[in-house]
Amino acid sequence: MLKKLSLNSLLTSIFLLPTLAISTYKAEAHPLDFTFRNLTASPVSQLYVSSTNTDSWEEDVLGRDILSSGQSVDINFNGDYDSCLFDIKAVFPDDSYQEEYGFNLCETSQVTLD
Template sequence: MRALLIAAFAALSLMVAGDVHAQSRQDFVLINRTGYTIEEVYVSPSRVTAWGNDVLGADTLENARQVTVRFNGSTTECSFDIKVVYDDKETAEFRGVDLCRVSKVTLFYNRSAGTTRFTVE
């Protein structure tokens, strides 16, 4: 019985280590606190001029919801630009977000100013 517990613990330790290793340091959680639905999210290195693919795919990001944006682990970039497209096709862009130091990006909409801002953790 003791040998079985030790083997199970060793297997669990390897699985956790593998999960940590597979996670890219640029992965982050995007939180929508704008009051509106976000239909598209684009994330690209700041040095690149094209946005690439919508990371939400066919999904949307409803208000008060969050999504984890994951990277494949092969990039060493830290500075990224983020673009969101709301369900009314309005857009907001954020430049030079250091995703190597950020784990959460929260979006807020200022109705009186008509602007979207973000905070990071």
């Protein structure tokens, strides 16, 4: 009986360990992190996310990646920010762009551009 109880406890611990690791990761997520969804007709070749307090666009968060129409990407923040309001600029392969202003990232976890 004792062996069976120990084996059950061991198996339970093994199966719970990944769940605890995932829970810990989510608890440490930055409050401004969000998922960006591209529902435009074109792929996005550059994506800029800047605080509304800034007069210029920050660096391209996609880097060398291209976000096809219908796809989404998780945007993760590092550091401290004094505002929840952010502007987004999506640049398309033909160098046209779409700018959207005033997303409150403290209140949303998903931003969709269409």
